[in-house]
Amino acid sequence: MSKLANEQMKPETQNSKPETQNPKPKTQNPSPFQVDENGYYGNFGGAFIPEMLYPNVEELRQRYLGIMAEPSFQQEFQQLLKDYVGRPSPLYFAKRLSEKYQTNIFLKREDLNHTGAHKVNNTLGQILLAKRLGKQKIIAETGAGQHGVATATVCALMGMECIVYMGEVDIARQRPNVERMLMLGAQVIPALTGSRTLKDATNEAMRHWINHPTDTHYIIGSVVGPHPYPDMVARFQSVISEEMRWQLKAQTGRENPDYILACVGGGSNAAGAFYHYLDEEEVKLVAVEAAGHGVHTDKSAATTFLGKVGILHGSKTLLMQTADGQVIEPHSISAGLDYPGIGPIYAHLKEKGRAIFLSATDAESIEAGFLLAEMEGIIPAIESAHALAALDQLDFQASDVVVVNLSGRGDKDLQTYIEWKKKRNE
């Protein structure tokens, strides 16, 4: 174990927001890694939507920043993040895991949020926005069911009608979350087309929105979709790195970590964890994709490795597709990462070399999940376990500060873990 490294760490483990905390003033020059006024991250993004959706998306584009800046919005949002979600989420120094990897590993505990993942940061923000847009109904897509649960939860909180689209395959592999959504009063509609996973649930939600444009807001669950969704969702998730900054400072005395690792499906938890560090070049941002059975098998979801530039769900981004432009059905054991596209910001970060892209297989991720359970007493979501698995692929210094964004808890995945263990023991 790296004693030296741990001695450098300040002993206090303060986890409440200091009174004097001042967010760093926004630089005058717009960040090259943030969305531009046309809705693009470099060459990626945009709003490639049928005319039927134009009024909705345009209204959102014109109003999201204004609404988010309103004091009454901020007051309500911050209060609920604190009292309802339970924020700030702890930044936990994982001592035994740090010993194993001979470095200093901190876990950003999004798994401790109400509903068990980072997703609720976004659904809470969007439903407050939807209310101010005068919408009465909410629709959402979900893969792992975490976003569906987080949406159903805030709909119950606000007394709004909620419909969640979910692929039939995901309904089967994430049953506990389906039951939670139903108990929360949402209607869960199976997507029966294509691979019957997240992509198809998103198609169905978009079709629903085309059919119900005036009274309905679509809460997209990741940094995907037409502009302004990627930016709006990233802003709602940016609370993750906002907290990380003062928590790290309090616990280590340092401004910046050396590494931030996060799993990427669409990329919302990673976008939140990276947000305030995008312009801090010395922070290595590590995006971990799902390799499924292996990046070079035909059962993978590692979009930045396998994708080409394309357009899906309203956004120009990297996309797993055939030479002919048909979208390829991805594979990941984790329903939340089983998506053939990726948020447009990642296509840009990849092109600019600003982030490190890694991938973890089903097997590596599940084993990383068991490791965390056994060493730290934390059962991670299989999505988050992908980020943990990538610890094996990096070469850390003893003095490095490494933050892993633990995006969610593994309760929903127990069945998958149990089955894996059974197979392993056979």
Next chain:
Amino acid sequence: MNRIKSCFQQTDRPILNIFFTAGFPRLEDTRRIIRSLDRAGVDMIEIGIPFSDPIADGPTIQHSSKLALDNGMSLKLLFEQLEGLREDTGIPILLMGYLNPVMQFGMDNFLEKCAETGIDGLILPDLPISEYEKNYQQAFQKNGLSNIFLISPTTAENRIRKIDALSEGFIYMVSSSSTTGKTSGLSAKQLAYFERVNAMALENPRLIGFGIKDAESFRQASAYARGAIIGSAFVKMLEGSLDLEGDILGFVKSLKG
């Protein structure tokens, strides 16, 4: 003269535009369907390029797209099948498709191929106006291709005016806030929307599509526009057909009398 323009000028009767998905029901049916539609007397044909994720389409066209892809249809193959198209028909032919397959084919390459084949216009529902103006308008014009824009009941008046100014050929008026293939009849609300746009006295003629399915809805829509587009109802008919030519003739006859 441009085939779309002359189509609208040649007649005062309602224009019937029929949509079908390329490669459906069988891979090799494309030319046979075009010939049959031409012989049956339709005024215009819209050929759908199948895509794996057609978000503006309802179950019928989704299903036909999936079968077409399973059959092996691709944009490359479609252009091969359409070689010599103009020996078969003189009516306007449009291609309708989502942007991603077109992008992979290469937009420039695609537009040149369309011009070479004798295609008259394109409907790319997920190509936004701003992108068209900025990146593609010149190339469309260079290749003599009309870009057909959609409007819907929620499209604002100033945007309809803008679309009218950008359009060459006709405006595709989506009949309701819906995906393709809705089967309920035309409501009073829809008729009010048709009337509202009618009263705008636009430069371009309009064809009404989405949910037009039989003689009655075709007649109703044609009372408010220059004609209508029928897609899902035709595609549904094709799937069960044992005699394509005969059934297509019958289908068109039932609409045009």
